Amino acid sequence: MDEVDIIAEQQPLELTAINHYQINDDNNDIVPPCTARLAEPIIIRGAGHITVFALNNKFDEEYPQALNYKVSRAEYQETIKRINTILRKSVPMNFKWLLFGCICCCCTFGLSLCPVLCLNKRSKNAVNKVLDWENARLYHKIGLHWHLTKQRCSNSTIQEYALMIEFRPPLSLSHPD
Numbered sequence: 001m002d003e004v005d006i007i008a009e010q011q012p013l014e015l016t017a018i019n020h021y022q023i024n025d026d027n028n029d030i031v032p033p034c035t036a037r038l039a040e041p042i043i044i045r046g047a048g049h050i051t052v053f054a055l056n057n058k059f060d061e062e063y064p065q066a067l068n069y070k071v072s073r074a075e076y077q078e079t080i081k082r083i084n085t086i087l088r089k090s091v092p093m094n095f096k097w098l099l100f101g102c103i104c105c106c107c108t109f110g111l112s113l114c115p116v117l118c119l120n121k122r123s124k125n126a127v128n129k130v131l132d133w134e135n136a137r138l139y140h141k142i143g144l145h146w147h148l149t150k151q152r153c154s155n156s157t158i159q160e161y162a163l164m165i166e167f168r169p170p171l172s173l174s175h176p177d
Contacts (some may be wrong), residue, residue, distance in 0.1 A: 042066050043151060044080075044163040046088070050095055053120045054160045057091035058084045067165070068121065070142060078174060079134050079146070083127055083163070090123040124161070131163075142170045 012098025042064050061080050063073045097116045104112040131146045139146055144165055150160040 017119065023137040038169050041167070042165040044150070044165070046160055046162065048091070051160060052091055052098055053116070054158075055087070055091060055094075055123055056160060057087050059087075059163055065163075067144075069142060071139070073136060079130075082130050083136070086126045086130060087123065088116055090119065090126065094119045094123065132157060140168070 005133075043062070044059050046058065047060040048057035050057040056143040058079055061084070063076055068077060094116055095177055097119060098113070101114075101116050107164060127148055135146055145168050146163060146165050148161055149164045150159050151164075152159050
């Protein structure tokens with residue numbers, strides 16, 4: 001029993017001890033509390049050629065290496081495909097309404113841009129609805145959470161919407177609710 005095979009953990013999870021110690025009431029032992037430090041979230045930026053009010057018309061379908069051992073490539077690509085289908089239908093229409101609103105802006109005192117704002121909000125809500133459905137169906141069960149977030153572009157002050165995949169801490173069975 002001296003030699004035991006140790007299987008390396010495939011998840012990006014590290015336990016770190018805090019300087020404060022807790023006293024276990026059962027037998028007065030001093031137990032250092034450990035907190036889970038999760039990996040950095042994965043950011044998936046827009047890869048399309050049309051951006052209307054920070055919403056791009058498609059996201060990159062390349063599988064991030066940080067998702068290895070967490071989710072299959074087919075599930076990941078299916079989720080991105082669902083999101084891109086929504087964006088492919090809605091963002092070009094938003095762009096057409098934006099052009100129409102800019103042309104008529106002087107005559108309507110800027111009110112012609114209101115339909116574009118409403119359509120853009122509807123597109124974001126549709127993407128969030130798909131992400132909520134995917135999270136409930138699959139990703140929350142495997143410790144991931146997808147959501148749409150506004151991120152600053154790396155080379156400018158312009159912000160755009162990006163998909164963020166966060167790692168959720170695993171359920172602790174040793175601590176009561």
